[in-house]
Amino acid sequence: MKNPIVSLKNISFQYDPEERFALEDVSFDIYEGEWLAIVGHNGSGKSTMAKLLNGLQFPQHGEIAVAGIKLTEESVWDIRKYIGMVFQNPDNQFVGSTVEDDVAFGLENNGVPREEMVQRVEDSLKRVKMDKFLHQEPHNLSGGQKQRVAIASVLALRPAVIILDEATSMLDPRGRAEVLETVRTLKGEKGLTVISITHDLDEAAKADRIIVMNQGKVFREGTPREIFSMEGELVQLGLDIPFAVKMSNVLRAKGFSLPKQYLSEEELVTDLWTYHFSK
Amino acid sequence: MDISLQQVEYRYQVNTPFEHLAIQDVSIDIPSGTFLAIIGHTGSGKSTVLQHLNALLQPTKGKVIIGEREIAAGQKQKNLKDVRKKVGIVFQFPEHQLFEETVEKDIIFGPRNFGVSEAEAKRKARAALNSVNLSPEILEKSPFDLSGGQMRRVAIAGVLAMEPDVIVLDEPTAGLDPRGRKEIMEMFYHLHKERNLSTILVTHSMEDAAKYADRIVILKSGRVMKQGTPEEIFSAPRELMQLGLDVPEVVRFQMKLEEKLGFKLGQVYLSTEQLSDALARRFIRGDQS
Numbered sequence: 001m002k003n004p005i006v007s008l009k010n011i012s013f014q015y016d017p018e019e020r021f022a023l024e025d026v027s028f029d030i031y032e033g034e035w036l037a038i039v040g041h042n043g044s045g046k047s048t049m050a051k052l053l054n055g056l057q058f059p060q061h062g063e064i065a066v067a068g069i070k071l072t073e074e075s076v077w078d079i080r081k082y083i084g085m086v087f088q089n090p091d092n093q094f095v096g097s098t099v100e101d102d103v104a105f106g107l108e109n110n111g112v113p114r115e116e117m118v119q120r121v122e123d124s125l126k127r128v129k130m131d132k133f134l135h136q137e138p139h140n141l142s143g144g145q146k147q148r149v150a151i152a153s154v155l156a157l158r159p160a161v162i163i164l165d166e167a168t169s170m171l172d173p174r175g176r177a178e179v180l181e182t183v184r185t186l187k188g189e190k191g192l193t194v195i196s197i198t199h200d201l202d203e204a205a206k207a208d209r210i211i212v213m214n215q216g217k218v219f220r221e222g223t224p225r226e227i228f229s230m231e232g233e234l235v236q237l238g239l240d241i242p243f244a245v246k247m248s249n250v251l252r253a254k255g256f257s258l259p260k261q262y263l264s265e266e267e268l269v270t271d272l273w274t275y276h277f278s279k
Numbered sequence: 280m281d282i283s284l285q286q287v288e289y290r291y292q293v294n295t296p297f298e299h300l301a302i303q304d305v306s307i308d309i310p311s312g313t314f315l316a317i318i319g320h321t322g323s324g325k326s327t328v329l330q331h332l333n334a335l336l337q338p339t340k341g342k343v344i345i346g347e348r349e350i351a352a353g354q355k356q357k358n359l360k361d362v363r364k365k366v367g368i369v370f371q372f373p374e375h376q377l378f379e380e381t382v383e384k385d386i387i388f389g390p391r392n393f394g395v396s397e398a399e400a401k402r403k404a405r406a407a408l409n410s411v412n413l414s415p416e417i418l419e420k421s422p423f424d425l426s427g428g429q430m431r432r433v434a435i436a437g438v439l440a441m442e443p444d445v446i447v448l449d450e451p452t453a454g455l456d457p458r459g460r461k462e463i464m465e466m467f468y469h470l471h472k473e474r475n476l477s478t479i480l481v482t483h484s485m486e487d488a489a490k491y492a493d494r495i496v497i498l499k500s501g502r503v504m505k506q507g508t509p510e511e512i513f514s515a516p517r518e519l520m521q522l523g524l525d526v527p528e529v530v531r532f533q534m535k536l537e538e539k540l541g542f543k544l545g546q547v548y549l550s551t552e553q554l555s556d557a558l559a560r561r562f563i564r565g566d567q568s
Contacts, residue, residue, distance in 0.1 A: 041456045042428060088454070142321050169454055172320050172483045173525040199456050238458035243528040250551045254559040265528075269535050276562050277540055 004029035005082075005160060005193055006053065011062035013048060022048040023059070024216045030161070033191040035183075037204035037224075040213030041238030046197045049213070050165045053195070054083045067160065081110075084154030088166040090146035094138040099130060102138070103153045110157065124155040127189075128182050144175025148182055155186070161193040162186075169199060176200070201228075201240050205263050212237065229261055244268045280346040280365055280444040280477065282309040282332060288340035288352075289327050301327040302501040305341075311444075314471055314478045316488035319498035320523065325449075325481050328498065332447050332479060333366035334359045346444075364393050367443030371450045373434035374427065382408075382425075382433050383418040389441045400440070407436035410470060412462075428459050435463075439470070445477040446470070452484070464491065489513065489527040489549045497524065514547045529554055 011026045023045045030036055040046045051057045052064060055076035064071040066079045087093050096102030103121045112120065125131040128148040138146060147167055154162055164183065168176040180203060186192050196207065204210050210227045212219045214237050220227060228234070231241055231249075244262040252258055256276060262268040287305045292298050302324040309315050319325050330336040331343050334350050342351035345362050370376065379385035386407055387400035395403065405415055411432040417425065422433050431451075438446065448467060452460040468491050471478045482488060488495050488509065495512045497505040499522065505512060513519070516526040516534045526534075529551050537543050544561075548554035 042459055043426060166454075174320060174523045201457075235458075238456050240457035243532065247529070247532060247551050247555070250555045251558065254555045255563045256555075256559070265532050265535055269532070269539050272536065272558075273539050 003032040005032045005067055006030040006195075007065050008052075009063045009065075011049075011052065011059045011064065013052060013057065013059045013061075015048075021216050023052070026062075026216075026218055028211060028218060028221060030193060030195060032160070032193055033187075034209060035187055035194040035196065035207045037207035037210045038195065038197045038213060039199065039201065039204050039210060039239060040219075043215075044213040044237075045216040046213050047165055048216075050085065050163050050195075050197055053163060054080055054085055081157065082159055083161045083163060084157055084159035085163045085165060086147065086150045086154060086167040088169055090143045090150065090170065091138075093150050094146055097137060098134070099125065099136050099138075099141070099149050100134045102149055103156050106153055106157050120156045120158075124152040125149075127155060127186060128152045142175055143171045144178040147171065147175065147179045151179070151182060151186075159192075161195060164194065164196045164198070166197055166199065168203065176203075180206075199239075201242055205242050212239070224263060225261060228263060281311050281344070282346075282366075282445065282477065283307070283344040284328070284331060284341070285344070286341035287328075287331060287338045287343060289331070289336055290339045293339060300501065302498075303340075305498075305501075305503055307496055307503065307506065309445075309477055309479065311477055312475050314468075314491055314493045315480070316492035316495045317479065317481045317498060318483070318485065318488055318495060318524070323498040324501040325498055327501075329368065329447055329449055329479075329481055332445070333368060334362050335368075360393065364441055365443055366445040366447060367438040367441055368447040369435055369438050369449065369451055371453055372431075373438075373451075374422075374430035377422040377430060377434055377437075380421060381419055382422050385422050385433060386437045386440050389437055393441060403440040403442065404436070407440040408433075410439050411436045411466060428455065431455075431463070443476070445479070447479045447481070449481045450483065451480070452482075452487070467491075483525075485513075485525045485527045485530075489530070509549055510547055513549065516547075 007029045009027050011023055012021055013023045014021045038046050038049065052059055055071055066082050069075050069079060071079050094102055095105050100121055103124060104117055107117045107120060122131060128151050130145060130148050130152060168179050171179065183194055187194050198204055205224045207224060210224055211221045212227060228241055228245055231245060234241055242263055244265050248258050248262045248268055258271055284305055284307045288303045289301050290298055291301055305328060317325055317328060327336065331338060334356065337350055337356060338352045340352045342349055346365060348362055350356055377385055379388060383401065383404055386404040390400040390403050408415055413429060413432050422430055425433065452463050455463065464487055467478060470476060492509060494506065495509055496503055513526055513530045516530050519526050527549065529549065530547060533544065533548060533554055544557060548557055
């Protein structure tokens, strides 16, 4: 069942031999079809990891394999077919002059025949619900719409894994919701593997699994429930905890008895009602 | 220093085929010492309003009063240096604007432009670095050798070194991790109180608006949709959510709870502490008030 699609073995990387390691002895697997959130403070090595995963940088030590292929300078072009990346800034990754051109760009580079290209552009824009914007220019789009086009550009290349490198951090709340909803649907439909590098713990709470990075190392790995039970430790690492966890702690301190750990507001509302208000 | 926007309209590229109405009929009073949050979606006119606060843009209708200066539509303005000295703007990702060889040179650039002597500007640079919690040791470093968080603080120090009366912050925490966000906001709040500044915060974060602001303005499609105290603004959360805006988590939680309970608690609570106190009074101790 659990089939590793990406595996990292003892990865170490430094940008400058005189600086500290950006990543130090990092090992973990990413399984086919999962949504993995990677969280950590600024400078914890999250973005470096993204760069290593699709061969924008190469580790000094250790080995990365994608779909069983070892990542090297020779294999990088094959590997990039498996892994698509969406970056942080919606304005820095729009290369076409229209939505349609933007999605076609990657296909042209890969020598996809025209007929098929037209089809794939349309399909992938449909899947992110941007097919009505085919001939729009980027400046007419909101940040969330631009990021969805960026996702469509990646999808058109039919990758097995999509990496979101803080892809929602520059968006307003509505844009963020749009993008996450899109990713969730895609993951459900096609068994796409999603790696989301993020500060947004409410986003991470929805992932299947979370890896917490600290100072270039894997600090902890687990389900959202396991990770958020760390509470105080997370705050010390410069991270935050979901609202439902915070609220239930404050309520307990005021004398409410609440029997379990709450990751969603709905669960907490229901239990408050059951244990206290319905009496 | 008081600032007042009175029925301000701004059109970009007037009399060209690209003419575009960005804001209209915007009236906002910002008495000295106010902490004001401006909230709205991308494209709601936030940046256009922001640029009127120190006359980077001048209204195409209406007027802006900044301290003693009146900037009205259709009048040619001379010597806006004074205004720009008093109103400091920290733009989004201010670290992208660093350009000098050393941190010190970068920070003194602003004061020197306003005619401050080099010795005095250097003194101000040290004071500004202290305000942003950086040590004077980095003065001689290249700003480009610093971490992202430090670069942002240096850029902010460059604005503080001009000793403005009003500070305008455009999404100052974008891209920072939760701890970094909290540190930067606490720093601005401290400066606001300590120096009795007027602070205008343009943000997506309803949490920050609820926590720090005395008043909140909500912009939508270039108009002021709502303004008031945080309590006034968030007392009708459904209405805001229908407009596609967020509300603070605690407000959203109270709303869901009230829906489940089938009655209202009577007022909106803006912190987990206040809300849990109110719930405990009612349901643990059994007060009916």
